[in-house]
Amino acid sequence: MRTIAEIDAEVDRDRDPFRQAVRLLRTTLLHAQPPAAFAARLDAAAQIDWVVYSKPPFAGPEQVLGYLGRYTHRVAIANSRLVGLGDGQVSFTWKDYRQDGKTKVMTLPADEFIRRFLQHTVPDGFHRIRHIGFLANRHRTAKLTVCRDLLAAPPPSAPETPRRWQDRLRDLTGHDIEVCPGCGGRMLPHSTLPPRPPPRPPTWCDSS
DSSP: OOOHHHHHHHHTTOOOHHHHHHHHHOOHHHHHSOHHHHHHHHHHHHTSOOOOOOOOOTTOHHHHHHHHHHHHSSOSSOGGGEEEEETTEEEEEEEEGGGTTEEEEEEEEHHHHHHHHHTTSOOTTOOSSOOOGGGSTTTHHHHHHHHHHHHTOOOOOOOOOOOOHHHHHHHHHSOOTTBOTTTOOBOOOOOOOOOOOOOOOOSOOOOO
């Protein structure tokens, strides 16, 4: 059996659905099946008259969007839960639901805290939210324009100018990173480091 690295190298040169699925899923089942068997499974699944059951939400679509948004647009831990950092230890609050949701404080080594935090990071090649249809990235602008024309909807307002990360950091922490901590003078940029590609992820990541 070929290694994952060998399969990845070949996938980079091939857009075959079977090879793409092998790279994406990395399951023993796909590795054990030949491409013809995998294609037969896809053909069989495409012939099924799938029925999607859906019904109106009890409290309206706003509640559904709010529920999903809490999981798709938040970080693993809020800043308000971080209570201490020192001597290589991180302290944060958590709720013990075995004791009626009592708030407690847990202290972990910094490397263990980072390891747990990174377990909530989506692996390379996966997307937390994947848009389809007229919201797909490839033709989103053109298709949304057609939708607005058909619905006689006004065009969206111009987006606000994004704020610099230095300004957001100052508002969040109260620390101005552009002020020299030694003399208090204003620091000026000297040069810009060229971007570098991220390191290649390991061939297997155990998220347990």
